[in-house]
Amino acid sequence: MTRRLVLLACVVLLALIPILNLLPDASPFHVSDFIVSICGKWICYAILALALDLAWGYAGILSLGHGAFFALGGYAIGMHLMRLIGPRGVYGHPILPDFMVFLGYTELPWYWLGFDWFIFAFAMALVVPGLLALVVGYLAFRSRITGVYLSIITQALTYALMLAFFRNDMGFGGNNGFTDFKELLGMPLNTPATRSVLFYASLVVLVLAYLMCAALTRTKFGRVLTAIRDAESRVRFLGYDVTQHKLFVFVLSAMLAGVAGALYVPQVGIINPGEFSPGNSIEAVVWVAFGGRGTLVGAILGAFSVNAIKTWLTSFAPDLWLIVLGCLFIAVPLLLPRGLIGLLRRGGGK
């Protein structure tokens, strides 16, 4: 109960942020543009954490490559945003994005077709990660790859994608990725109003995603997942098709991650292969572990707190932040066995 209340309070507080941003600068309740923009970003991270926790906390699929799904979602929207630049690019080409003009493309590669429609791009942000998860998951779960083997496969996946996207010849802008976005759905991107819209969109998605995950874990399906996590082969002897169940969550989780990426890119204004780096995926795992694995609130809490601490420390103690954050990562598992959520439980429990 307490957890629910805390969550509700957090959502309300978050929802207030863009409104407080409208207050005049002088007002004591004014929050700056900066806060709006980073909170928007953290919400996307929270969705990613939620997706990861669904696969890891409930079904025991420790994916070290969830960043790949996030990034693919981001690239899908990024392609749309690039298409929207149109002739406003540096080289003034009516169709081709700058980097293509520059690398000597004469026409748009076929896989860029369709991305000028928002709906299509948004659908791709779901479909591409989902499809990739389906293929990888099917192959992996069918051959009963579990545990660290699965983790490493997913890590290899994101690493391979990173290397591939770094190549300029891939047609995705190489190391620089996509930047210089102008507008989305007719709204100019770099304005406080658009930022608020994106903020609310992300918040709504987060709440919906949470509700969906919570509902899902409370069904029998959720319990089958837990059972798979603890004793996969025993579940088979009860007649459950483990591959199907795992595939279902994995794909769902990948699509959720894709949405998170799609919401993230217009807010930060850049997408590049760095998002595929295995380090990013590990960081997402760290958020979940920090907040508390296997509890959805924990995942969200972890994403927010780690990033908030990081943002604060990188400005407050730019030389020492790694040490301080590192010590926090050391202290939490030692002192709070269930992650941050353990604190809430202890405080509100009984």
Next chain:
Amino acid sequence: MSGNSLYLDGVSVVFDGFQALNNLSLVVEPGELRAIIGPNGAGKTTMMDVITGKTRPTKGTVRFGESDLTRMDEASIAMLGIGRKFQKPTVFDALTVFENLELALKAPRGPIPCLRWRLNGEARTAIERTLAEIGLTERARDRAGLLSHGQRQWLEIGMLLMQDPQLLLVDEPVAGMTDHETELTATLLRGIAGARSVVVVEHDLEFVRALGHRVTVLHEGSVLSEGSIDHVQNDQRVIEVYLGR
């Protein structure tokens, strides 16, 4: 009684050169209660592994009714109506006793049906009946990981009952149970047989006697002797390798 029979014909299993099952043939008729005994390492558990799809036989055929079990995976075999209790009890530690039974309860097994599944009154009574039967009513809300060894045995039996299978494979059900409970178990299994086939592996001869049906003795991967318990107990070869003098 419609039911399917279980056929094992010429089944051999070899692990890195070690012959665990050696040309084993066995038929279990629908509704039959069959006890299987035999020395440690005779291949009893391996036989169950072969039937449930955990181990692929090196050669031989295994059929349940019309289905060739050697070509199916564990889940489909279970869906055919073959349920198993393991020698080493394995239950889902993170779930409660009640949820363990709920998972085992016969119902559609796909992800979507699982998402839509609601615990209705009928299912609830079925689970509660089983809980009472295995003596864990009081512990229904406890996580299964907290149970003692014997309680886990009971929970496994309970899960097997919930599956409502056509063929029950029960590996050492009474290990770690008191004599009284052993009797209860025997009664339980006797009651189940008839409507379903049951194959029980046990070392407790009192229990096997209490079952009162045909006994098969396995030794070194093949059938050594078969018949009533009295017949088997007086078989010199069985005394030699198994019972002792």
Next chain:
Amino acid sequence: MLDVRAIDLSYGASRCLRGVSLSVEPGKVAAVLGRNGVGKSSLLRSIMGLERIGGGGISWEGADISTLAPSERARRGIGYVPQGREIFPFLTVQENLETALAAAPRGSKVPGEVFDLFPILRDFLRRRGGDLSGGQQQQLAIARALTARPRLLILDEPTEGIQPNVIKDIGKVIQYLARDRGFAVVLVEQYFEFARDLADTITVMVRGEVALAGKTDALDEAAVRKLLTV
């Protein structure tokens, strides 16, 4: 002599042992009986040091061992056969046995008598422990405890899953170890006849407490059986 004095044990909020006492002298066998979940294994684990007791004390050969680590208790001559076999699955049978030589002087070997008792192990020396059948693993677990040549042997349902003729042998060995070699033995068993035939004293537990205790001859068998069925 092993002396367990009124120990308590809780798992979180739930109390599992309440003031349980037990003592065994060298050369004697103490059987602990009780239904499932009454706390027999918990008692043995407390003696071995695998659970931290909440109250009371445990002494062995005159010294208080209630705060020692399990490995130190083992080094003082306490051997343990856990419930559910718990052999090392990825070690070979040979290596499984050798682990018990941790406290023994360098270069010690697995005593040959272990193989006389469980001949099957000799055939399987190079096989991985986890590949053995259930009963073979149980035999290995007992053999492993004997390899350390303990002076106190703690057995948690040692006959589980073992074929009848081997059970008889195990009975004989326990008897031999106690009577002739002067071991103290604590035995938890569900197989009533087996326990009764071996034990010098019997302790019956009900819900974490000792319900009945005494010399085997002096106990009323019907009363014991009743406690085991209710």
Next chain:
Amino acid sequence: QATPIKVGVLHSLSGTMAISETALRDTVLMMIEWQNARGGILGRRLEAVVVDPASNWPLFAEKARELLAVSKVDVTFGCWTSVSRKSVLPVFEELNGLLFYPVQYEGEEESKNIFYTGAAPNQQAIPAVEYLMSADGGGAKRIALLGTDYVYPRTTNRILRGYLNSKGIADADIIEEYTPFGHSDWQGIVSRVKTFASQGKKTAIVSTINGDANVPFYRELGNQGIKAEDIPCVAFSVGEEELAGIDTRPLVGHLAAWNYFMSVQSPANTEFLAMWRAYIKNPRRVTNDPMEATLTGFKMWAQAVAQAGTTAVDPVRIAMIGQKVNSPCGYTEEMHANHHLSKPVMIGEIQADGQFNIISKTPTAIPAENWSPFIPENANRRRP
């Protein structure tokens, strides 16, 4: 007491880029101290706001926004990689900030909110290749273009290819090889270059290999016995800092092209070196080109603020154009209307002590062509 002027420092202090960028952070801090010792600017003290974007490009954008929106800095010195600059550019344009970018880069950019104090390709790459093809440089006829796969090498090599073609070198005599960031196993590539070089024409390597990958690259070059007199290698991203991690004895004679070397003999450089060593309290620390560019940028900004009489972005931006600084490179550098500097080009040879011996330099500072004539698309470029 007037409010202090806030100077943002946006360089990675952790992660992969920390190797290069920490020295720039130190340079800015040193300049602030130096300026404060002169009584600040407009009678106001300077105060540094240091943040760590941790070599993470989206984090660069976040930190840039924080500097501008929360800390309200008057000017920012920062970024090393092009992608980090591209990531912060929209933020600086949206919030009308001022960024000084001190590293040589591929050009093809011009923002009213950014001042580029490093070299454009025509101030580094082309003169270097010109030298390789000259009689003094060995008269190279075949060129191996090795680079890290990102925009700077891609663009530079594209420009170079255009230039080489215009000088009559056929595409068959050019190879390009790209590697990922931090690439550490150069065995294959170096031996492929050896093969490429054994086709009968004088061959040279042009390296746009970035950062960390250079140490293993040069080690492999040395170990496979590639001598500068046979196959000289000219690098655009290797400065004194990078060489500090390598035993340079086997590499004597390989080249680098920059607009500044630590070994430059000029009064301004002597002063710079003394100031740096005193600040960093380590007589063995070296200086390099991006540090010089940081220093020059800082001095220009200080002059512009003094001239404009305010730190407000727009007046300062206008005052910046035409500012001149007598830079440690021994020349007077001037800020032009394209927000780029005129710079001299120098070619240095690696010495056994890890320093460069300057063997060629242009007589005057050359203005930057940030839109290269060798890229045909620049013809249709939209003028800002």
Next chain:
Amino acid sequence: MLRLLMLLFLLMAPQAHAQDAFSELLPGLTGGFAQQAETVERLGALGDPRALPLLRALGDTRLLRGPDGTVIVSPGQPPPGSDVIRINNRVRGALRGALGRLQLGSPDPEERLRAAEAILRNRSADDIPILEAALGRETDARIRDRLALALGGARLAAADPASKRIGILALGRSTSPEARALLLQERIATPDLATDIDTAIASIDQRLALRRAAETAFQGLSLGSVLMLAALGLAVTFGVMGIINMAHGEFVMLGAYTTFVVQELCRDIPWLSPWSLPLAVPAAFMVTALIGAAMERGLIRFLYGRPLETLLLTFGVGMVLQQVVRLTFGAQNREVISPPWMQGTLVLPGEITITQNRAWIILFALFVLLATLAAIRLTRFGLEMRAVVQNRRIAATMGIRTGRVDAMTFAFGSGIAGLAGVALSQIDNVSPNLGTGYIIDSFMVVVFGGVGSLMGTLIGAFSLGIFNKLLEPYAGVVLAKVAVLVAIMIFIQRRPKGLFALKGRAADQ
């Protein structure tokens, strides 16, 4: 003072030897690069023995231009008022040829070998007589080969076709890309000889292909050995103990920094400094093992059975270690010098060249592997370690002091990581990020080989290394890496538990 005394002034005032051709050339050395090069060439052709020390000094930047425009050879610091005479690559090339000519008669075989090589590179027909003479004198087979090649090159440079033909034949017998390059040049210059040259080139190409195959194999082995070294420590901490050790890369990095520190400590002790690298091996092992032991006792031991929290914790430790190193040693690369016996290349029969440092690393990796295998398979410690990992509580009831075993195992794994750091300091940056680049590959290798199997780690590392190097020439570096990753993913489909999977009943659970 001493230095001034030692300073060997070789004053060569032009007026003292006015009529001497040698002395007349000297002022040319202080001119522009073009003039320098020409002077050097003429000095070499002159054959005057006085030129030798002079030219050597020029190459080592010890030749000074005195205040009065004279030329001075100085063994140490230049005296005030004089400048070092700088040279460029063009002069260096000329210098090499000139020195070659002058050193052809040197008593030192290494010097003669270098001379022969130098002449091949700067060949001219004028050298034919001195080369023939040298060939006649030479007894060392290796040098004879080189001389013959140089002679072939020189003949090729001659004007008459007959002499050229002999040259072509001589060059065609070699396996050297330089010879091939010469022939190609000649083919353009004299089209008449094209057929002869083509046969010669074809014959060289055949041997070159073989040589290249051998070199590729070596490169693969080398990459494999690096991967294996980096992965071995992880094979212990992760494979054997099951700890997902995200700080592994940092332990590797610490090993590299220990090498650096040992080198700095030895720097001022002349007799010790060549041995700093061998000394760093035990030092790095000790340092990282101690830190590992402290980490296990202080932190990890509270988390056994909670692998995911261990991931978080070790991730934190990695961050802290990295930043602490960055703050202590600076973010810049540190210079670790290779000892002379690890520099340069080793030439095997068939002209197969392998780089010395990498050859040493392969040996070192195999040595570390064998030592690790022995420790785990053959010792009591190894047995206890495996028992503890499989069932910590029961191992304790066997009398095994699990705490000590855990600490020692983790220390052991960390120590091996430190050893990897020593090796990596020879081929990669010594910087705080050193480890980050290897951690992913290490996990990949351990998993590919099969968690818990050291043999798997060995085979896994080498097969990945060789596969990668085979692909590289065709696919390029990046795609080869991608292909390797994809291959791993596909391979694991076939063998879900790696190359050397643990089999049997226990593994199914």
